[in-house]
Amino acid sequence: MSAADPRTAPRQALTLDDYAALAREGMDPGVWDFLQGGAGEERTLSENLLAFDRRRLRTRVLTGVAEADTAVTVLGRRWAAPVGVAPMAYHTLVHPGGETATVQAAGVAGLPVVVSTFAGQPFDKLAAAANSPLWLQVYCFRDRSVTRRLVERAAEAGFEALVLTVDTPRLGRRLRDLRNGFRLPEGIVPANLPPGDYSSPSGHSRTELDPALDWSVVSWLKSVSPLPVLLKGVTTGEDAARALDAGADGLVVSNHGGRQLDGAHATVDVLAEVAVAAAGRCPVLLDGGVRRGTDVLTALALGADAVLLGRPVLHGLAVAGQSGVADVFDILVGELADALLLTGTPSAAAAGPALLSPAGAGPVPTPATAVPARPAADPAAPVVLRKEELHASLGDPVLDTMNFLNEVTTRYPGAVSFAPGRPYEGFFDTEQLFGHVRRYLDHLAAEGDTPEAVRTKLFQYGPTAGLINGLIADSLRADEGIDAAPGSIVVTVGCQEAMFLTLRALFAGPQDVLLAASPCYVGITGAAALLGIPVTPVEEGPDGIGTAAVEAAVLAERARGRRPRALYLVPDHSNPSGNTMPLQAREELLALAARLDLLLIEDNPYRLMSTGTRLPTLKALDTGRRVVHLGSYSKTAFPGARIGFVVADQTVEDAQGGTGLLADELARIKSMVTVNTPPLSQAAVAGLLLAADGRLSELNAGPAAHYGDVLAAVLEQLERHFPEERRRSLGLSWNVPSGGFFLTVNVPFRADNAALLRSAEEYGVIWTPMSYFYPQGGGEHAMRLSFSYLTRADVEDGTARLARFVEAEASAHAAAAGTTRAADR
Ligand SMILES: Cc1cc2nc3c(=O)[nH]c(=O)nc-3n(C[C@H](O)[C@H](O)[C@H](O)COP(=O)(O)O)c2cc1C
Known part of the structure; x- marks a missing residue:
């Protein structure tokens, strides 16, 4: 099949794409399409390549x-x-030369080969030619005895591991092959399987591969072979966890080179x-999609131990047999060595996330979106x-995050909204505001x-850490059993600023990650x-979080x-x-x-706005000063004040001691x-604290009862x-919170933006x-569902509308599922 001149190929081919x-x-052309197509x-095939193209590496200099x-x-x-041959x-x-040529080239390069179930040459012949590890890729057949025999043959030949392909209940729709028929x-047959008609790969896969595998196949495979079992085709965290529970010894993140589900993520x-x-x-x-040394390094930086190389190996083989494959390895490994050196990374084993952009692994703009130089602007424009x-x-x-929701809310003003996490306005009294400020000013005089x-306190720039820290400390002691010195408190512009300051101070470099409860309040992720x-x-x-x-x-x-x-969490009546x-x-x-x-x-x-027993805060239980406690007066006083605070009593030691x-x-x-x-805002909140002798819980007994009643x-x-x-x-199900502003309703259909739009438009x-x-x-x-902003009457009306919407969506969903099931039969 190879036609390019093997003597000229290596000279012309400087990259894997050249090959x-x-x-x-x-x-x-038909063979090319079979090999190259997806x-x-x-x-997904092209996304595998583009996703690598989008990434850029950080280079460190003068590393020695x-x-x-x-x-x-x-x-x-x-x-x-960190490169092997994909099956x-x-x-x-x-x-x-087939697999033998590939295995020989890999042996010289010191790289392993994963041999396909559909290898064209027998395992013992490959083992005899090998000088590096051989693994067997396993497809599980409906007739398990075929799979068992295959695995035994490989083990007898000295193969060292099994790679069970789990993304192929049947072959994907490969349109090029369908169009080409x-x-x-003739003569191209699997050398390690019983005789049969293998001429149509997709036809064979339909009749022979077991489409109904479940997790038990892992233990079955382990029961018939002592070799370690890796799963190939895992692409989600959930499945990775399941795989480990099921006993897998390794994972291959793969979408089969874009040959299975078109629309799957790039690996x-x-x-x-x-x-x-x-x-x-x-x-x-x-x-x-691995095509360059930098792709290998990117994969290592994102947590891979190694990569497997697919099509480029067949390209090298087609061009020049064993020496073509050897050249492909040389190019890739040489590029990797260059990339390590030029990024200042001493070894492949030392590659880590710091090699990627500061946001971790975030995509960088593609050349297509890069900004072209602009012509000199018209100075008057x-x-x-x-x-x-x-x-x-x-x-x-x-x-x-909230844009679409806000848009829908504006577009349907007559709808009952279970969206805003705002306090109920019935308890606000404009006149009281003056009283609060007056009370604080009297307190200062006293x-x-x-x-x-x-006057200076009210009108001037004030102390950065805040004016009312002592009153906040008293209130925390009275209400929460938190013993915080005023000097450990910073009064902030809402809790959002407290988050921002805390994150800025604690997170030193790209290696630092924030753990956050999931689902999570968007303020912290933002x-x-x-x-x-x-x-x-x-x-x-x-x-809560376990x-x-x-x-x-x-x-x-x-x-x-x-x-x-650090871990961010809301232990009481979490949002959302x-x-x-x-x-x-x-x-x-x-x-x-x-x-x-x-x-x-x-x-x-939310805790002081809730009735019932209050559990101690983490800060109240914190003897080791591990807790940075964020506070907000947006619920207990009023959000317009924009007053929050942070208790940050951790000792910071500098290099001089x-x-x-x-x-x-x-x-x-x-x-x-x-x-x-702003001092005026601090004064208003301080006046409120003074009115209640620091006990916001008492001051808020009325609102808390109201929220409890609306929740009920x-x-x-x-x-x-x-x-x-x-x-x-x-x-359908929902949780029963003991307080707060929110609850979760689990529904049998996708509760996405499209559903939200139908809900607003058709059901209000x-x-x-x-x-x-x-x-x-x-x-x-x-x-x-947020209920804090609503009255009982709103809730009755809104829930009736919601019920009609849920019933309609659920029956549409059930009808669609029924249709799909019928079509499957
Ligand atoms: C021609 C061809 C045959 C393949 N045969 C198998 C196979 O028998 N078993 C398997 O698990 N994967 C098979 N794959 C998928 C590869 O193992 C691998 O997932 C994919 O090729 C990697 O992507 P890349 O080609 O972009 O490097 C095959 C891929 C190609 C291109």
Whole structure:
């Protein structure tokens, strides 16, 4: 099949793409299409390449690295570079040397080969030619005895591992092959399978491959072979976790080179998710689109232990047999060595996330979107700024999370809205505001301030850390049992500024990650995005965030070479879920944080607005000063004041041994952000605190009862419209928060923007898609209902509308599912 002149090929081919071009020249077009093509419109196929193209590496200089070591160890075996050969059927199709030539080239390069179930040459012949590890790729047949025999043959030949392909219940729709009516040429048959008709790969896969595999296949395979089992085709964190539970010894992040589901993600885009879930417990490999040494390094930086190379190996083989494959390896490994050296990375094993852009692994603009130089502007024309020239974080979708919701709310003013997390306005009284300020001014006078001093306090720039820190400290002691010195408190412009200051101070470099409860309040993920801080979600359950999940996330991040610096959480009546952590979970989390040297950022705006027993805050239980406590007066006083605060009582020691508090550092940052929090606002809140002797809980007993009553109304109405039997048959459920402003309703259909629009337009009811609070995916079948802004009457009306909407969506969903099932039959 190879036609290009092998003597000229290596001279002409300087890159793997050069090899592809040469291979194509000499190949039968039908074979080329079979080899090169992907499924459907080949969007995933090209995305595999584009996703690498979008990434850029950070280079460190003057590192003293004169030569980089490309070697790695995988499953206890040394590979000369983090590169292996991906399993590909029928190497004999492109060169008579077939798999033997590939294996020989790999042996010389010190790289492993994963041999396909559909290899064109027998395992024992390959083993005899091999000088590096051979693994067997396994397809599981309907007739398990065929699979079993295959595996046994490989083990007998000395293969070292099994790679079970899990993304192929049947072959993807490869349109090029369908159009070409592709059939394997005579003589091209699998050498390690029983005789049969293999001429149509897709036809054969339909009749022979087991389409109904489940996780039990892993234990079955392990029961018939002592070899380690890797799963090829895992592309989500959830499946990675399941795979490890099922006993997998390794994972290959793969979309089959874009040959299965067209529309699947590029593998490099999902690699980090899988690597985090694997948490260093097993090797993680990646294939798909690797064409350059920098692609290999990018994959390592995102958490891969090694990559597998697919089509380029067949290109090299087609062009020049064993020497072509050898040249492909030389080019790729040489490029990798260059990339290591030029980024200042001493070895492949040392490659980590710091090699990627500061936002972690965020895509960088493609050349197509790069900004061209602009012609000199007409000096008289008003300036027009280009979005691409503003800071890249402004493109982060989290910043637009609420845009659509706001748009819908404006467009349907008559709808009942379960969306805003605002306090109820019935308790606000304009006149009282003057009373609060007056009370604070009287307090200052009683404390000995002269009228001039009072005037200065109100009218001048004030102390950056705040004016009313003493009153806040008293209130925290009276209400929360938190013993915080006034000097450890910084009064901020809303809690949002407190988050911003805290993140800025604590996160030192690209290796520092923020763990955040998932689902999560968008204010914190937005602040992290603006500051370029990577966020790793930690799943929250009905009892809030669990220690096992936190520990797994911390270990996973450490395995990737990153430092989990702090965990952000809302322990009481969380936004958005409404869940509350039990006391024991709080104590366990504090113990874990101490053990893992993790800081906790506790945000707790809703607890004093809730009736019933209040559990101690994390800060009240915090004997080791691990908790940075964020506070807000937006719910307990009024949001227009924009008063929040942070208790940051951690000691900070400088290189000379001098010490201060984290609060001092936060104040230094604040001095360059908002300078000080408006004194008039502080005065209004202080007056309120004084009115209640610091006990906001007492002052808010009325509003808290109101919120409790509205929450009860929502629960009653949901129950009325969906009694137990009905909701069970619909697949509907909701949580029962003990307070706060929110609850979660799980629905049997996708609660996305399209559904929200139908809900507003046809039923006059608005809610928030829960997926907004999962920046990395999740919550697609849940909605957040906020009730704080509503009255009982609103709730009755709104829930009736919501019930009609849910019933309609659920039956449309059931009808669609029925149609699909019928079509499948
Ligand atoms: C011609 C060809 C045959 C393949 N045969 C198999 C196979 O038998 N088993 C398997 O698990 N994957 C198979 N694959 C998928 C590869 O193992 C791998 O996932 C993919 O080629 C990697 O992408 P890349 O070609 O962009 O490097 C095949 C791919 C190609 C191109």
